[in-house]
Amino acid sequence: MKAVTWHGKRDVRVDTVPDPIIKESTDVIVRVTSTGICGSDLHLYELFGPFLDEGDILGHEPMGVVQEVGSGVTAVKPGDRVVVPFNISCGTCFMCGQGLQSQCETTQVRETGMGASLFGYTKLYGQVPGGQAEYLRVPFGNTLPIKVPDGPPDDRFVYLSDVLPTAWQAVEYAGIPAGGSVAVLGLGPIGEMSARVALHRGAGQVIGVDLVAERLARARDRGVHTLDLREHPNDMAEVIRDATGGRGPDAVIDAVGMEAHGAPAARIAQGVTALLPDPLAANLMRRAGIDRLHALRLAIETVRRGGTISIIGVYGGMLDPLPMMTLFDKQIQLRMGQANVWRWIPEILPLLTDEDPLGTESFATHHLPLDSAPQAYETFQKKQDSMIKVVLQP
Known part of the structure; x- marks a missing residue:
């Protein structure tokens, strides 16, 4: 089969690789009809x-579409249309029972100290x-795939894999009171969908911050x-207030995370890390503070006293310096x-x-064939x- 594979920094290719096979009785083989490129994939790219x-x-x-099922699968059958969640959860352990599928105890990657395994996302998360x-x-063919109806186009459902639940959780964790206000930092796919969800769920005022016109x-x-960050590079917190x-x-x-603009020192550190041999770079990334924290600092400065910051952008550093005094003094809740x-x-x-x-x-x-993935x-x-969200169609 054809697949998008990683070959180095800013080097992804479409290679011919062996077809996946049933390994466990509860496995399912899915013929992929649509698959997104996520902003988190760019962290792998860079x-x-x-x-x-x-x-x-x-x-x-x-x-x-389900192509083949193991002997123990009864919840789906060949021909069923399914969405595959990005985190791999068993659906039956203690954590899954608490609604914490991202912490699934069956697939936790304990050797790296991380939570549930993820599809296509590094050795830290299981190298699946x-x-x-x-x-x-x-x-986990009986509990992991999300069965969806036939008929509507893929775009109606494909975002159930990541974008929609990620944005929904961002808004849920934000705890916006009915008719209240929320600022969304970063209007990439997750940020924009978070803004849509917040409006749908009754926020009275949604403010979106980015620096890309589209x-x-x-x-x-x-x-x-x-609000355009380019027009307010130094006083955005005041403008939002x-x-x-x-x-x-x-x-x-x-909704920005580790690659925020406005953090030159951390950007240099990220660049230096990429030049180190893999074992040294991996150790540095896991033990040092190399995130660019401009967006998070802006969130801390901007949110009202007693308010909530919901972090859905990905961060990777272990020792990132945070203004703990401000967090404590303002009685800010972090989720x-x-x-x-x-x-x-x-x-x-x-x-x-x-x-x-x-x-x-x-x-x-953008909807593109799988062969167009590198570009x-x-x-x-x-x-x-004007590329904001890409769906590849194998």
């Missing part, structure tokens, strides 16, 4: 080389072959009050973590109706061609 091997298959946002491929082996325009068209009666928003969602996909599916799935209130069918800006990664990383 930074996480020390935790990847050449030829690793990327991707964690797939859906498709990913879904940017023609076929995907999916374990992202700002898309959010503005959905009713978000947008002014827009919220001088107090600051009830909540801030950090964060990988999305627990199955926790939110019962709430999201009923919204994927003909009315499509979250605008899923028009969410992708798509480069274009997405450089924020060119």
